[in-house]
Amino acid sequence: MTTLAASTDNRREQVGWYFYDWANSAFSTTVVTVFLGPYLTSITRNAADANGFVYPFGIPVAAGSFFPYMVSLSVLLQVFFLPILGAIADYSNARKQMLAIFAYVGAFATMGLYFLEGTNYLLGGILFLIANLTFGASIVFYNAFLPDIASPDRRDAVSSQGWALGYLGGGLLLAANLVFFLNAGSFGVESGMAVRISLVSAGMWWAIFTLIPMWTLRNRGAVRRLPPGENYLTVGFRQLAHTFRQMRGYPQTLLFLAAYLLYNDGIQAVIALAAQFGAEELGIGESTRIATILMVQFVAFFGALIFGALATRLGSKRVLLGSLVIWTLVVSYAYIMPANNDVQFFALGAAIALVLGGSQAISRSLFSLMIPDGQEAEYFSLYEVGERGTSWLAPLLFGVAYQMTGSYRIAIVSLIIFFISGFILLLFVNVRRAAAEAGNQAPAHV
Template structure:
């Protein structure tokens, strides 16, 4: 007689972790390190004497082009991701959809190899497609968390996933650092060509390691059947309207979602634009920036695991609050006191300690506030402000930079998001949110 398949398995959890290992190469090598400075340099080559380019006829300061593209990619996600989440909840194709978007994003990332000369629009379009696909794949990835771990284990599972992601992203970044610093010049490869090779390597890494979760994760039957006469796209639009209409019925979940949108916009803006800040304000070269982000990856690996234990000690929400206080202090320090490259390294080390914890614990806490059967749908709303996909922060940063001409004022503007997010998070009644979603309240939250 066949043994029943266990509801939760360690094998499936490990396979799930490896999608973080796979896609983190895009977050680190592309978004955080290479694309911002490189695309800005390409855009400047295409700019007129006043420093402006004109995509679609609109005047855009060359330095602001990359932040605006990040913002636009998320504006598109605001429309598409909730619909995709609803489709996933009505189908058994969560794994297949994750794989499709992963490989679309990986191919677009590999296409960045052809970004040279003054082809800034090519870079913008490819990044737009890659970042949109990245966000879509993460919706389905996050929606697996309630499937593979019970509530009392989600802090651990989520934190270990983030930790492995930092380790994977850091390993590829280390290989790229060795290539840029020690191999490119002896091989006759100039700096720009080396940057394009590194960008393409992230897409290749993403494509190769996505195979592991696709082989490990099991298909689940949907908890809601597709209504007669409906198609997945039509029910996706209808369910999105239904979710937005009924979301106020879960007021504490809604409050947490707004808090997360605010403070995570701040986190993602710092991640996406820190390299540009370091290069333009402190004159840091590509090699130094890669070293900083590489250091962050490995410290964040430890930090994500440590914050999983901190959450067990003080509770999940209090652990997130601690991390946000540190984030707020860092933005103020960058504005008023940061002067040298060495200080940039020290500041980055502090960020690394709280980086993984603030994100991993937010994900696990939110997973307990979601009504059963609507995981992908609610995580699609969550993903709108997830890593590498924030839009309010880059938009404010870009506008502040364009009108003030000051990178320091631009980074200070991001403190608003940490402050408001922290205030709202403190106001969330977490036990009530879990009860409203129809789940039992764990002993420690």
């Protein structure tokens, strides 16, 4: 145990690893959450015909649907590409190099959004597609470093600190960009230019702070060369096929993954749909919604740290189950919450923020205990793909519930199904057995 901890718990590497979350979270907050959707939609409408359609590559697309379609397409591409990229990274022992490649392609594609103006919606769509695809790929290689840099007893704390720093970094840049955007006239800048400057700032932030993990992280083992007559694509597919066959020998890992796909789908749906619920059902104004988005970033910073500390003392599984109880209570309260009450909406956002980073960080560290050594990128690619591949289920239920009842309250409370079913499956996961099946050592408290 002492040898394992000494070989993995390198403080310099851990701090460097944290900073990749700080770096890439700017893309999530400034680009995806706030600025790009409305701005790209306005550019697309500028290019639309009298019927409100654009025709990328001859395909008729309603202007208002272009950005959501780009989000969906980028996720679909991740489902196809991430597993093979993870297999290549594990085979080659080149996780650091692959993290760098995809991080910088994503960062430069984001900076390219500065040129999004007029009617060139297709440029914006393609750049976003590249940025979101490479963002997802870089996260796979980033997560795969966790077992290398943190021993089992430190893993919850390290994972939580990474999530916390990500929320802080993303929140700080978003706050600066919102101040700049809301006061653009004072700087002699029109609103469109302010959006473009905010977008490029996210790419620059991503690129600059990625230098820190590049300086500190190290690959374990020498980078492997290809056998004669092989290429990384064929080797990657063969390695991936082996992994799929092997997974049947890890039933507890598969059970955890099924639980995660369910409850995380509920989490992602709440994140994506909370603003719509607040605006359409509760009558919450735009200024309050923006303030709540900012508040969530900073409260989630503390929430991730708190949950990491609790997991170290009480055990990851217990704390994760507790977080799912809180998620269920939050969604239940949203059903009875009075309309036009900014204070309660803000408080509900704070409750979500407290469990948001914690539940995601503990899930990541718990999964890392259940995967075999040397195949971390492959398994984390399946973890990411599983999350994205099912992330349409909860929004679909939300939409169907609203269409059938005409009530956003019933739609939001229907998401309880995902938290309860995930909770039930998680109850049956034996963490110690899962770690043993994968050849790993479980922490003292699980």
